[in-house]
Amino acid sequence: MHTLAGKTAMDRETSLSSIERQEEILRRLEAQQRLSVSDICKTFDISEATARRDLEALEALGRLRRVHGGAIRIRRAAPESPMLVRSQEQSAEKRQIGRTAAALIQDGDTVFLGSGTTVLEVAKELRNRQNLTVLTNSLPVLTMLAGRPGITQVGLGGILRDSELSLIGHITEQALAEVRADKVVMGIRAMSLEQGLTNDYLAETLTDRAILKIAGQVIVVADHTKCGAVAAAYVAPLATIHTLVTDSQTPPDFLNALRTSGISVVVAGV
Numbered sequence: 001m002h003t004l005a006g007k008t009a010m011d012r013e014t015s016l017s018s019i020e021r022q023e024e025i026l027r028r029l030e031a032q033q034r035l036s037v038s039d040i041c042k043t044f045d046i047s048e049a050t051a052r053r054d055l056e057a058l059e060a061l062g063r064l065r066r067v068h069g070g071a072i073r074i075r076r077a078a079p080e081s082p083m084l085v086r087s088q089e090q091s092a093e094k095r096q097i098g099r100t101a102a103a104l105i106q107d108g109d110t111v112f113l114g115s116g117t118t119v120l121e122v123a124k125e126l127r128n129r130q131n132l133t134v135l136t137n138s139l140p141v142l143t144m145l146a147g148r149p150g151i152t153q154v155g156l157g158g159i160l161r162d163s164e165l166s167l168i169g170h171i172t173e174q175a176l177a178e179v180r181a182d183k184v185v186m187g188i189r190a191m192s193l194e195q196g197l198t199n200d201y202l203a204e205t206l207t208d209r210a211i212l213k214i215a216g217q218v219i220v221v222a223d224h225t226k227c228g229a230v231a232a233a234y235v236a237p238l239a240t241i242h243t244l245v246t247d248s249q250t251p252p253d254f255l256n257a258l259r260t261s262g263i264s265v266v267v268a269g270v
Contacts, residue, residue, distance in 0.1 A: 015100040018054065025055075027065070034071070035071055037052060037070050040054070065193065094121045097118055097221050099121075102270040104219060105126065112184045112215060113136045113138060114185065114187060115137060120141060127144070129151060135152065139167070157171075172252070173206060173210040182216065183218075185219045188226060190231040191222060191238065193221070193254065201233060202232070205234070205235055212236055212241075218241045219243045239261070242263065
């Protein structure tokens with residue numbers, strides 16, 4: 001029986017199956033956050049071409065992201081907690097994002113405001129606007145803007161999602177088909193360069209897609225914890241959105257990639 005050192009390159013590269021090797025690459029990536037091609041070659045005693053093929057295969061499955069010289073892991077978004085709990089998470093960043101996103105909306109606009117804690121911060125900043133029409137499926141948004149003399153609200157019907165206090169489903173989607181807005185402002189559970197916009201509640205996916213269709217301009221509001229992450233339910237490609245409003249902790253390489261793809265990026269507080 002010959003030793004590893006005495007094997008040919010092909011022998012060495014088949015000592016582990018490609019699937020076993022790729023799973024081990026993912027385990028190491030989870031622990032180290034980043035792996036270089038050279039590290040993979042040394043660890044598994046394989047050629048650079050084989051290492052790159054492994055990384056390409058894993059990227060195609062959405063398990064990692066290729067970067068120059070290696071790969072970084074893709075964060076999986078944690079399960080979404082109820083809205084009242086999330087209101088305490090990244091609260092300072094969300095307030096800044098809310099102020100910045102509200103500045104993109106002018107008096108006289110018709111705007112759709114989605115559900116979620118970050119969009120609710122946008123609604124807070126719109127309370128004194130004039131001649132504004134707000135379409136929404138969010139009960140907290142309806143409550144926030146109720147009684148404001150300069151704002152006309154249109155609430156969409158549907159099935160109540162208790163944890164989010166939002167209305168979703170077939171009735172909501174039918175109502176969305178009957179309206180148009182200048183701008184949509186919506187939150188998202190996760191967004192990634194490879195996997196696009198994702199949420200963690202499958203039943204809401206079709207409602208989210210219907211929302212994205214009603215405006216000429218789609219503004220996504222998302223703090224840094226949502227950027228570069230992936231959740232379970234695919235919603236739409238990144239190309240669906242026109243503007244991302246986020247905070248200063250979002251990784252610059254992520255923002256630069258969005259800009260390169262033609263998406264406007266606004267960093268709150270900068």
